[in-house]
Amino acid sequence: MRTLREFDDRLLSPYTGWTRNHWAALADHLLLSARRYASDTHARISFPGPAGGYGADVDGLEGFARTFLAAGFRVAGESGRDPHGLMDWYAQGLAAGTDPHSPERWVRLDEHGQPKVEAASLALVLHLTRPWLWDRLDPRVQEQVVDYLTPAIGSDYPPINWIWFQIVVEQFLLSVGGPARHGDSRWDAQLGARGDVPEGARGDVQRDAREGARGEGRAGLRADMRRDIDAGLAFTDGFARENGWYADGAERAYDHYSGWALQFYPVIWTEMAAGDPAADSRRAVYLERLERYLRDAVHLVGADGSPLIQGRSLTYRFAAATPFWTGAYAGLATPAPGLLRRAASGIVRHFAEHGAPDDDGVLTLGWHHPWRPIAQTYSGPGSPYWAAKGMFGLALPADHPVWTAVEEPLPAETGDFQFAVPAPGWLVSGTRADGVVRVLNHGTDHSHPGTNLTDSPLYARLGYSTATSPALAGEHAAEPLDQSAAILDEHGLPSHRTGFDTLLVDRLPTGTLLGASRWQAHWVTPDPTTLDHGSGRSGKVRLGPHLTVLSAVRGPWEVRLIRLTAAGDVTGPLRIGGWPLPAQTPSTDDLSSGGASNGALHSRVIPGPSLDLSGVTAAEDSSPLAPWTLIPWCATSTPAQPEQWYEAAVFLGAQAPEESPTVSWDGSSAHLTWPDGTTDTVDTYTLG
Structure with missing residues (x-):
């Protein structure tokens, strides 16, 4: 990778020097480096290192889905311009990963809990890049993708930020007409046995909220999805706390998930469901919470760009930048665009200048450098690529105010x-x-x-x-x-x-x-x-x-x-x-x-x-x-x-x-x- 310093612009970014060019170059470096570890069909990206707690099959899916986030943001922000052929490359992986007969097919949502996380990333990117990826997929592959995502319907999700994964997946299915656009027989089978998460991770409260008989056939599945979404939205309302903060479930669980998940997905969902009265009415509430949360969050970034070293999943590193880009994406006037970019760029520059990614362009399990104890027992070599969520700003075009405004100092600098x-x-x-x-x-x-x-x-x-x-x-x-x-x-x-x-x-x-x-x-x-x-x-x-x-x-x-x-x-x-x-x-x-x-x-x-x-x-x-x-x-x-x-x-x-x-x-x-x-x-x- 060319040194990122060559892109420095101290007039536009007097505190970090970073511009959109830095972010784009870093994303390209991560994505092109990841290709070295891809399977022949691109369905699995298996980064170096021991298998994670869920096994190599899940690791390969994580590697695909999490880098797919960066690819999607990159192309969406360029309105489809794609000099590296990212969409074609990932389209091949989608085709093989969702093909039940492929030797590289993905672990399904009804076989293991972790694919429920990765499915949300797939759905999110397919939404953001719809004209350049989904709409160009072969109808057979579209059916495979819908089939792969469908076990989310009616399934139990842990009663934490995972509820949003189900909401995003099912909202995407509704937006593309699936499963109602397919024959009844294929989808009626889903009404029998539904997938479960591993023992001990069941969302009993959410399941109880969906009590009652489910519909039959195509119309029934669509009704089930709407019921899941409504129940999930009501359930996540219970996460809201004072001053825009969210707890990650019923426990006193406050960490970076409050920003990179619980503030992020509500904004994404309201866009995916735009025109739905429920989404339009909730959007104002979500944005009010986000704006208030960000007023606190900008104070939690050190002058050197380090985020607060607290809470689990720290190996996701610059995913901590996600809520700042979410504020810009939502069009918030405060905090100011220049301050939002200062916070986000400070975080990613902090890691880029301390060895992440490494010399091979890989995000290892660690913080600045590889250090396995920072990860959880289930983390695998593809897990750190949830850091790609922190590159969400690339989904915004170069003329967006968050990219054109002059950087403003962090509170810790003033x-x-x-x-x-x-x-x-x-x-x-x-x-x-x-x-x-x-x-x-x-x-x-x-x-x-x-x-x-x-x-x-x-x-x-x-x-x-x-x-x-x-x-x-x-x-x-x-x-x-x-x-x-x-x-x-x-x-x-x-x-x-x-x-x-x-x-x-x-x-x-x-x-x-x-x-x-x-x-x-x-x-x-x-x-x-x-x-x-x-x-x-x-x-x-x-x-x-x-x-x-x-x-x-x-x-x-x-x-x-x-x-x-x-x-x-x-x-x-x-x-x-x-x-x-x-x-x-x-x-x-x-x-x-x-x-x-x-x-x-x-x-x-x-x-x-x-x-x-x-x-x-x-x-x-x-x-x-x-x-x-x-x-x-x-x-x-x-x-x-x-x-x-x-x-x-x-x-x-x-x-x-x-x-x-x-x-x-x-x-x-x-x-x-x-x-x-x-x-x-x-x-x-x-x-x-």
Whole structure:
């Protein structure tokens, strides 16, 4: 690939230099590189590496469907101009993949759950490129495609973002007249046995919403599709939360899926169903949510373009750019087009300049470079190509305002900011000096209040940022240390916090943020038969004291206050972990002083009274950012005392702090004095 720097335009894009030419060149590079790994008929693209958890057949389908997204966006934005013959190339794969007699035929939707995901990508691209692909397919291939997609009708989908996959597929089927355009006999057979997702992934709530007798024959299947779509839309309405945010299902699951799936598909569906009164009436609601969500989302991109390193499926990398392009595609006036492109281009440039794709033009399982632990157990070598969703902006023509507007700076580049996001329970703080965005987490754990699961490092830590990664491998992935407040049992094992209650998410008049949560410390011996898909795991539980944690956040500082309430059978020392700092080497000048530096950033935990131990733990190969992770911590040397408030100041920033916040007490009131001279008083009595 030619260096992307040759396309730089610092007048149009003063912050990234990136233009539509960069995006187009990157997409072409990914697509042409992928052809080296395609089967003879193009139906399967099998990238190098061990097979994923669902097997090589699913991997090959993922490789086709996910690169197909980039191809579709590329051609749609060029109004059919296709110098690389992308549509013809993928048409061959469609013909073979949907042919039930082909040796390269795809795993069907009624044979495995994962094809239900990939089917949505097929339907989406066939919609976007209809004049240049679908309308030119041989009628026999069109029938095969319809036949391949039809098991979506009436099938159970997991009650999360997957519901949108069914909606998109069935809306496409309705738009092309299938299955009603075919003979009754072929489709009547579908009314007998319907496909299921794997055991444990059934969408019972959605299935119940479709109770009642289904129709017969062609008209019946069309009625079934409309019933599925209506039920799915009603069901996904339940995902909506405050300020435009979506939870990914009933759990407190807030992550990048809120943007790259739950904001994306509603806009796509309303376009696919344009003219339908239901779609037209919902569009205004969806766009209002998207606009409000994007006001928060632009603050969650670091000045270096890194998205927040939180939540599962991070190996999809620049899929995190999807919601910004969705806002442009929907014609939103705010955030401004130049800011939307700045966010999206910053994200993709961040990865392109850090080794993704690799020298062979492949998106490997990893973050900047190959690093398998960042993926889920089911991920295969084709999975990372969902990153193609982040190239959705290419579906917009070169004269669209999002491409012609001058880039505007990200919030992290214009000044310090701090605000609370009630839905996920996040306190967000960005600082211009280092361009880092930090999130203190008192509302997200991918679970429900009262559960006693292990902590997922991707969801249940107390803090996440654009410059640090939680420990995702090694002992500290399963035994929380970074960004934690834990009781150590008799074996020195830390307790978990999943299942906490959110007590407070607020912003004081001074701008200081407050968040608080409470949970019963617990230790879990995981059930070895439980699969880990990125959330907590169940098992045999031991219970300890209740912990109440309050975070006061200002700039690069957090004052963390912790109190224990006696309960349960286990007690022990209290340990507080700070920001996990990526480092090239485990040696620093201050490994024993409660702080660490990697030359660019500093991480500190400054203990208050009674926290008489401190240090820095160096964890090898525990995150995708660097060979080592340095985690400062402090602790009590003896069992923590109930009803006593413990305090620590936690720091992440570019400059080593000369002053730290101080805390003084007047009864239940904590008086906080910050390095900038601001004072805040927090009445802890209100926390109970």
